[in-house]
Amino acid sequence: MNAETLQFLLTTLMELATLVCAYLGVRLFRKNWKLRMAIIGAPLLANAVLYLVYDTPTFFYLGVILLLCIPFVWPRKSA
Numbered sequence: 125m126n127a128e129t130l131q132f133l134l135t136t137l138m139e140l141a142t143l144v145c146a147y148l149g150v151r152l153f154r155k156n157w158k159l160r161m162a163i164i165g166a167p168l169l170a171n172a173v174l175y176l177v178y179d180t181p182t183f184f185y186l187g188v189i190l191l192l193c194i195p196f197v198w199p200r201k202s203a
Contacts, residue, residue, distance in 0.1 A: 141167045142186045160197045
């Protein structure tokens with residue numbers, strides 16, 4: 125497997141993981157905010173590492189999508 129094929133597979137996998145984890149982190153688990161942060165934080169960290177390795181803006185933009193989800197997961201003082 126050459127480098128271009130591996131990068132394509134990782135990009136596709138991370139696009140799907142970002143979309144699924146963003147949905148699950150924001151919608152699925154209402155009570156446990158630590159689990160929701162972990163669901164969003166894991167692919168965020170993976171996107172950051174892959175951005176540093178491959179230096180393609182796709183992973184950066186996927187990380188931005190997950191960063192935009194964090195305020196919707198962060199617990200409020202009233203909750």
